[in-house]
Amino acid sequence: MDFNLTEQQLMMQKLFREVAQNEVKENAADVDENERFPKESVEVMRQAKMLGIPYSREYGGAGADYLCYILAIEELSKTCATSGVVLSAHTSLGTWPIAQFGTEEQKQRFLTDLCTGKKLAAFGLTEPNAGTDAAGQQTTAVLDGDEYVINGTKIFITNAGEADVYVIFAMTDKTKGTRGISAFILEKGTPGFTFGLHEKKLGIRGSATCELIFNNVRIPKENLLGKEGMGFKIAMQTLDGGRIGIAAQALGIAQGAIDEAVAYVKQRKQFGRPIAKFQNTQFQLADMQTKTDAARWLVYSAATAKQEGRPYTQLAAEAKLFAAETAMEVTTKAIQLLGGYGYTRDLPVERMFRDAKITEIYEGTSEVQRMVISGAMLK
Ligand code: CAA
Numbered sequence: 001m002d003f004n005l006t007e008q009q010l011m012m013q014k015l016f017r018e019v020a021q022n023e024v025k026e027n028a029a030d031v032d033e034n035e036r037f038p039k040e041s042v043e044v045m046r047q048a049k050m051l052g053i054p055y056s057r058e059y060g061g062a063g064a065d066y067l068c069y070i071l072a073i074e075e076l077s078k079t080c081a082t083s084g085v086v087l088s089a090h091t092s093l094g095t096w097p098i099a100q101f102g103t104e105e106q107k108q109r110f111l112t113d114l115c116t117g118k119k120l121a122a123f124g125l126t127e128p129n130a131g132t133d134a135a136g137q138q139t140t141a142v143l144d145g146d147e148y149v150i151n152g153t154k155i156f157i158t159n160a161g162e163a164d165v166y167v168i169f170a171m172t173d174k175t176k177g178t179r180g181i182s183a184f185i186l187e188k189g190t191p192g193f194t195f196g197l198h199e200k201k202l203g204i205r206g207s208a209t210c211e212l213i214f215n216n217v218r219i220p221k222e223n224l225l226g227k228e229g230m231g232f233k234i235a236m237q238t239l240d241g242g243r244i245g246i247a248a249q250a251l252g253i254a255q256g257a258i259d260e261a262v263a264y265v266k267q268r269k270q271f272g273r274p275i276a277k278f279q280n281t282q283f284q285l286a287d288m289q290t291k292t293d294a295a296r297w298l299v300y301s302a303a304t305a306k307q308e309g310r311p312y313t314q315l316a317a318e319a320k321l322f323a324a325e326t327a328m329e330v331t332t333k334a335i336q337l338l339g340g341y342g343y344t345r346d347l348p349v350e351r352m353f354r355d356a357k358i359t360e361i362y363e364g365t366s367e368v369q370r371m372v373i374s375g376a377m378l379k
Contacts, residue, residue, distance in 0.1 A: 003300045005067075012053075012068045016075035019048050020083075028080035031206035032351050037162050038206050041076070041083035045117065051090060052115025054307075055099055059107060060115035066241075066307040067300060070248045074299075077252025078259065081355035082206035084252055088245030089158040090114070093363075094121020097167050097183060097238045101226040110165055110185060122163035123242075124154040124186075124212050125235050131156075132368055134235060135178045139214060141170035143221065148172075148184065150217040153196070156362070160210030161195045164188050167238075168212065169231045181231035185223045192217040203354035240313045241306060242363045243320040247299045250323035250359035254292045257327075257334035257352045261285065264338050264347075275337075284337055288330045295323040314376040321369035324359035331356045 005013065023044045031038045045051055053069035055061025062068075069091060077084030095114045098106060098121075113119040130136035139152025150170055157166075166186040173180035186193060196211030226234050262285065265276040275281050298319040305312040331353035335342040342349045360366045 003297070005071075008064065009068055009071060012064060013071045013075065015048065016050070016072045019044055019050070020075040020079045024076060024083050025079035028082070029345070029348065029351065031080065031082055033205075033345070035200065035205040037208050038080065038083050038086065041080065042086060042117070042120065042162075045083075045087060049117075050087065051117035051120075052095070053091065055095065055111070055115045059099070059111040060113075066244075067303040070244060070299060070303040073245050073248040074252040074255070074296075077249040078256035080206075081249055081253050081352070082204045084249040085158060085204055085207050085246075085358075086120075086162075088242065088249060089123060090121045090163070092242040092245040093123030093238055094159070094163060094165060094167055096241055097123075097225060097234050098165075098185065100237070101183070101230070101234055102185075103222075105222065106185065106225070114165060119164035120159055120162055121165045121167070122157055122159035123238065124157050124160075124166050124168035125239075126154060126156050128153065128155055132365060135181070135232060137169055137171050137181050139168070139170040140174075141172050141182060141184060143172070144218075146221050147218045148221060148224065150184065150186070150192075150214040150219065152214050154212040154214075155197075156199065156209055157212050158207055158209060158362070160208055160212055161198070162208045166212065167225060168214075169235055170214075172228050172231075176229060178232035179229045181235070182228045183225040183231040183234045184219060185225055186214075186217065186219060190217055190219060201358070203351070203356070203358050205354075239363055240316050243316040243369070244299065244302045244306060244312070246359055246363045247295070247302065247316070247319035247323040250320070250327035250356065251292065251295050251299050253352050253356050253359070254288070254295065254323070254327040254330040257331045257349055258285070258288050258292060260347065260349050260352075261288070261334040261337045264341075268338075268341075281337060284333050288333055291326045292330060295319070295326040298322050314373055317364070317369040317372040320359070320363070321366050321373070324356070324366060327356035327359055328353075 052061035057063040172182040199209040302315040302319040
């Protein structure tokens with residue numbers, strides 16, 4: 001499918017594809033099987049300057065556009081969806097709010113290390129009682145002299161423990177609802193900041209998903225991101241961009257499963273001929289690719305809208321909703337085409353099927369995306 005990618009986008013897509021196919025793919029099964037964080041992928045990304053793709057060169061980024069970054073997640077996720085989400089959580093969720101809302105001093109302190117990949121980032125919004133209802137934050141931050149004192153717990157935090165820098169959200173004024181939530185930058189190693197339960201998951205099993213525990217964590221008041229009370233809007237705007245990243249992850253998973261299925265049906269023989277010769281196989285593949293191309297169009301459109309400064313909240317939600325549901329449908333069909341072999345761990349499609357499911361859940365469930373889309377339609 002041709003989206004009229006620019007020369008730079010085509011060049012970067014080629015580079016990301018080579019990185020993913022030649023250096024990330026080989027570890028994907030092991031990362032999944034042993035539920036281990038893909039340190040090699042992060043190192044490869046660091047060397048290929050993939051950890052700051054859409055950020056200014058002034059801060060160590062690649063100075064490329066948002067679609068280039070989205071192409072990177074897509075290519076990684078074709079082979080290793082765990083590596084895809086490490087990049088997405090780092091770039092969209094942990095780094096973007098600092099680049100967007102940080103003071104010059106905060107950018108100097110944090111952004112350059114994040115863009116060059118010296119440090120990894122994460123985002124702490126979800127709590128045991130504040131998942132879809134993100135406004136129900138119970139973590140508190142109280143100003144005490146020149147420091148904020150933070151208490152509370154976050155759960156399901158991607159890159160937790162592996163990341164060095166965390167953008168987290170806490171209530172600074174419980175009487176003000178969403179306008180009482182503030183955003184903070186927190187560093188690993190700060191006294192009182194520890195990591196709890198490491199989740200065992202169905203898919204993206206190498207991605208670190210862990211609790212953040214804040215027990216009287218004291219941070220300088222200079223670590224407030226934006227102004228007090230801006231936290232909810234910072235979180236929502238960050239998620240608008242993050243959702244395009246997860247949509248790209250879903251897109252990559254779907255295309256990866258199609259690529260595996262096409263290779264398989266050409267060589268697998270039944271009834272004396274390759275199963276690619278049967279019309280059922282052909283029609284299944286046609287439906288899988290059509291949906292995936294439609295998802296790609298939405299994902300690239302959302303990325304382009306963000307890059308061009310057009311509104312993208314609704315488009316990002318549509319891209320994530322459609323790409324996530326497409327990834328589930330396509331990976332289910334891919335297993336069916338591969339039959340018994342597809343159900344085993346000898347082939348990567350069962351992993352892709354398990355990895356696809358989370359794209360319908362994190363950074364806003366499909367139901368949340370429907371709320372966002374219909375909310376914009378009915379405004
Ligand atoms: N951009 C800017 N501002 C926004 C906004 C957006 N996209 N969405 C809402 N706001 C603003 C509203 O304008 C409103 O502002 P005012 O106070 O000035 O009027 C304020 O925020 C409150 O808005 P709502 O009343 O619409 O908020 P709500 O409480 O009804 O929530 C929701 C709406 C869409 C359900 C939201 O809570 C939501 O997106 N929930 C899902 C949370 C989520 O995605 N969590 C994922 C966690 S992170 C993760 O998964 C990371 C990972 O592991 C990879």
